[in-house]
Amino acid sequence: MKKLKVAVIGAGVIGKMHIANLAKGIPGAELVAVASPSIAKHQEWLSGQGVANQFADYKEMLTKVEVDAVCICSATTTHLEIVKHVATLGKAMFCEKPLDVDYHRSKEIAEIAKQAGVPFQVGFNRRFDTQFRQLHQVVSNGEIGTPQVVKITSREAELPPRGALKTAGNVFIDIHVHDFDMAQHLMGDTIERVYVEGGAIADPSRADEEGFVDTTVITLKFGRGGVGVIDCSLLAVYGHDQLAEVLGSKGLAKIHNTTPTTVETFTEDGVKRDKPHFSCLDRYPASYASELTAFVDCVLNNKPIPVGAKECLNAERVALAADISYREQRPVYVREVN
Amino acid sequence: MKKLKVAVIGAGVIGKMHIANLAKGIPGAELVAVASPSIAKHQEWLSGQGVANQFADYKEMLTKVEVDAVCICSATTTHLEIVKHVATLGKAMFCEKPLDVDYHRSKEIAEIAKQAGVPFQVGFNRRFDTQFRQLHQVVSNGEIGTPQVVKITSREAELPPRGALKTAGNVFIDIHVHDFDMAQHLMGDTIERVYVEGGAIADPSRADEEGFVDTTVITLKFGRGGVGVIDCSLLAVYGHDQLAEVLGSKGLAKIHNTTPTTVETFTEDGVKRDKPHFSCLDRYPASYASELTAFVDCVLNNKPIPVGAKECLNAERVALAADISYREQRPVYVREVN
């Protein structure tokens, strides 16, 4: 059976994770090359993964190596240029979220992908996580009746380094984009209005940093009348705390954090158990392989892409509305954003 | 040792609960009489509890029976008149929350109690619940560092009957007054700003009812910069779902629902366990006895009342701000309310 030849652009933390998954084996896929502007730094690690074709310039890679699909994991602000180029070559793309830190550039990416008519998937890995998938299924099965309220907790154990916001985007676009997508996905509805409370609460010393917000509480009003809340702290010292629940007319469905082990220790001091995993890479490892597996399957077998630019734009638009709400201290209708 | 002679005004659900606790024995207290406008209806039950002195008119009761303290559990809108009367008699009062459905009348009650100089406790029973008390202690001990975010879920299993809002107040004043108090108590701070999303979502057929809101998500901004969220559904069909957590600079403390039993049943269909208790009376039974015990102890021994009119007014003011926020769809500063 013909394998899909996949090249990866970007070899940062997320890039390496996708590369490792491809190297370990994504059904139907073959990892053929990796490009990164800082390729020298990654050479040894890449060779250890069996990646023979290594390039500093992704354009050169796409000229020299036969590639069917490109996995774009470079800095968010480089996506547009890369997508433009890859689109002209007519190759399938798997692009990390968000499309861009700027909503208008993201719209441009979405338009390019659409015009090119190539398969284009976005890295909303949580949709492929067993927990979230099962939660979605319980809701869409009608087990809890009509969804009324969605609640998502989205805490990270570590602040992004100073300066990272410029290329990765602020908390709304970099972190909450996942949550906005998931909230809409779980509710089967569109967010109509958002209101944000928050600030540089966990690390007030960074209040001077343009766009820095480490703690948020965001209310959601949905198109069909449901409501919701998303809360985030970027410095939850006990770990990656990611919870979600949907309340419906017939009941509630919720997921819990997973932990490294289930060991409990009972002593005179109390009962101790594992804190949650440290990061999304520990919490959702299988989801990253699953999203690539789905992508490869869709490309090889001409199936519709499960989650693409449209869903990402929908979430990014909410992120921008949230950003405005935070800055202007007022509820913002998503339709205000264009 | 001299016992505190306690009379109860009101014999509805909450009144009966306090009467039963007093009849069973609150240390230092003696239940001496009960008054209720519909006393005939309650006669048999009251006699079963050993209540010999039963009155339709509370004023008559206070004339005929020797009373040291009055427990006011009548309809919320009757509190003002009763407090006025009891204050002139100089008796200690335990008054159910809220003071009134109208913030200005509540202020009047608070002023009367203050002027009378009598002990005046308000029925914020959750402050006496073992779970909330321990949560508060963990936070105030500094175990989780500086509090940054508070989250409270406050769901009821059953809608109030049509028409109840007039005498009991809407969701903000009747239900959330507990949550606003607890949020401020846990954070050791004052709510500065609130924003509400919500509506008649669980039962849209009651959208026509003046002031009817069955589902809310309320953001909180505290004076020292912390944030929070309270969410409520009045029709959580699986039970009384009451959760609270505080995130701080060193960690998170949270409480879980209690359940009737811990029995788990594992079958081919999955694992089943008890749903939460049905109502606050099932969830917090001991807290009601504890708050009365504290009240009696404070009155008998001249100790400061643990939670009084001031704390209740603080919470009612937030409730009114929330009501305005809901109606005007904007964040409302609590200081706007006077």
Add this chain to the structure above:
Amino acid sequence: MKKLKVAVIGAGVIGKMHIANLAKGIPGAELVAVASPSIAKHQEWLSGQGVANQFADYKEMLTKVEVDAVCICSATTTHLEIVKHVATLGKAMFCEKPLDVDYHRSKEIAEIAKQAGVPFQVGFNRRFDTQFRQLHQVVSNGEIGTPQVVKITSREAELPPRGALKTAGNVFIDIHVHDFDMAQHLMGDTIERVYVEGGAIADPSRADEEGFVDTTVITLKFGRGGVGVIDCSLLAVYGHDQLAEVLGSKGLAKIHNTTPTTVETFTEDGVKRDKPHFSCLDRYPASYASELTAFVDCVLNNKPIPVGAKECLNAERVALAADISYREQRPVYVREVN
């Protein structure tokens, strides 16, 4: 309505607990007197509970005070003499478990109670605990099909003091008598054979004490073919660990420990929660009131006693078989014991 006049014999830890429950109010009961050989020591506490009639000699008490029922909570080895005396007076009895530390004396007690034809209940309080009662109900409802295996964990947080074995009996008769009764109750079957491993493992320094065993693992073979296991440690430093489960043809039902609170604290060091309660008095408080409530109801209304001398003898016989098994290191048929 006529109240049952109850007198208590014994004012030790368990006696005080029953006295406090009666003082607080057991429906239909009136606490009329207490007798204890060391009554002077308890005088103040008893007066605080409102017990006016206090006696050193229980016989004197039964002469001077009008009594309908006697609650026997004195040292186990005194039960026989007391039961003999009370039986001649034809009064109802609630007797703590075990009947005696010696199986033959226990049989004598059972026979006396039977001959006297008076209501005679034994203090198997766990049968009245909400957890165990619900577990029993799930099993007897057939929700898990035919019971096949029962497992009970029965750990105490504190060793009995040196010398206590003489009057209280060893671990088999004092502690496991509860477990043997519960195992038979849950399985709806009779234990046919037991085998014990164990020893002075938690505190080897007490291996010299006649009959001292602090750790056991006991297999059970039931009459209809089911099996089971009971394990005990008398020095589980983290608390009173009491678990039970029944495996059946259609599934498993199990109970968990309750804890003082549900508070969880998440920090960099892990997640901490409460250890189990410290003792049976903390774990099963309501069960003691429930068993007395049932007893009073049965006596007042001529209903059959829920658990009496017969059930206790059945459990004590297994305890003696277990003791033999431990000493002779062989499986012992319960029918060997007579």
Add this chain to the structure above:
Amino acid sequence: MKKLKVAVIGAGVIGKMHIANLAKGIPGAELVAVASPSIAKHQEWLSGQGVANQFADYKEMLTKVEVDAVCICSATTTHLEIVKHVATLGKAMFCEKPLDVDYHRSKEIAEIAKQAGVPFQVGFNRRFDTQFRQLHQVVSNGEIGTPQVVKITSREAELPPRGALKTAGNVFIDIHVHDFDMAQHLMGDTIERVYVEGGAIADPSRADEEGFVDTTVITLKFGRGGVGVIDCSLLAVYGHDQLAEVLGSKGLAKIHNTTPTTVETFTEDGVKRDKPHFSCLDRYPASYASELTAFVDCVLNNKPIPVGAKECLNAERVALAADISYREQRPVYVREVN
């Protein structure tokens, strides 16, 4: 870096699992060939895994393909003959547990492996499971003090097919061999005496089958005085229920079952969550890859094998003692078995 060329003998359920892991990539290993007497049946699946070299005869495979190490997953009763052959070729071996269904043949295997001086690892995968590994670490770290009691629950969701016992061994040797090994590993001690209650309780219709036992409760007495219990049901309809705990002088450490997801659904009927996984393959998937990874690392780098024939023999000897205990209804000293 040179890779270890691994061939697999056996392509049943366990064989396929190891093959899939090797195909997906065990660090340092290269899957070079597979042999199975029924190779035709597996041809398509093996080709899908990229296994080009497929043989019906393992001897032929070892002649035709260059192999460094052999993974033996064939029927238990074929191990001896294969080990003999492979030993003469001086290749490293990873052999599934138990070594044989007959303890004396197992001893022969152990002796052959020892004489050959080749690395020889046994498939005690649970030692490599994250849960059990962490439990072991907590115990060996001294966090719970001196170990006193070990308890293991070992339930399977499905009975082995009729006739399987002949080649796989009975419950003691096929299933409990894992538990005996784990009990000794966790306690850091040797089982000295066992006593078994059990029978064909879950499926009495198979009582006629030679050696068929589906339900057991086994007490353990350890060399240094600790005790323990292992219980098993081969027909726990709700899933693979595998629990373990160690009680020590300073506390208790225990593990819980993992589940497919953490989703909980709350409705009027109660709260529902996932039942445990169905089989060991679902519960311990990572452990199988880990044990092979450790094996490959040890062989490539001349490190001592983590768990070999000696540990397996120790566990098999206990299994045989348990079998005798069951048949003769008496406690059996492990030293009786030779």
